Amino acid sequence: MERILLLGCCGAGKSTLARQLNQILNLELIHLDQHYWRPNWTETPKEEWRTIVQELANRKRWIIDGNYSSTIDIRIDRADTIIYLDYSTAVCMYRVIKRILQYRGQVRPDMPEACQERFDLDFLHYVLTFNFHSRPRVLKKIKAVENHKQVYVFKNDKEARVLLDRINDNLF
Numbered sequence: 001m002e003r004i005l006l007l008g009c010c011g012a013g014k015s016t017l018a019r020q021l022n023q024i025l026n027l028e029l030i031h032l033d034q035h036y037w038r039p040n041w042t043e044t045p046k047e048e049w050r051t052i053v054q055e056l057a058n059r060k061r062w063i064i065d066g067n068y069s070s071t072i073d074i075r076i077d078r079a080d081t082i083i084y085l086d087y088s089t090a091v092c093m094y095r096v097i098k099r100i101l102q103y104r105g106q107v108r109p110d111m112p113e114a115c116q117e118r119f120d121l122d123f124l125h126y127v128l129t130f131n132f133h134s135r136p137r138v139l140k141k142i143k144a145v146e147n148h149k150q151v152y153v154f155k156n157d158k159e160a161r162v163l164l165d166r167i168n169d170n171l172f
Helices: 014-025 032-036 046-057 069-078 089-103 121-143 157-168
Strands: 003-008 028-031 062-065 081-085 150-154
Touching (some): 014 028, 014 062, 014 081, 028 032, 032 046, 046 062, 081 157, 089 121, 150 157
């Protein structure tokens, strides 16, 4: 496990799991949101974004969390381990709303400066529809590489915890 890619719906717990893996494995922790968003939620232009992601993925050892479908192939190609948090829409929506309430008006630890947490209907719509629209495409890409990469698909936190415990106990 030298390059771990974490994918899944917003609110599934990608950043939390990334931090937990980082504490055990001491790999560079890269939250894509910190590299994508500019002040006041301004998006990075597409071509510039691809260059940034390629540079990040070319690093030797890392944990990268974030979806960003336009660059998923770059990250999948470089990753040796892919973890997909395949959590229910209800769990993800609950966690996103909880996060909005907890951090409203503040910057979350996995976000860049000047991007304060906010209530955003478009974002909530994205979370509500992720498992219908994005999930099938992501799972198809993961399935295409499962024979030559370590791939884990977790349905809940308990399944993810088993992997953390195995890594922590050096059973991996």
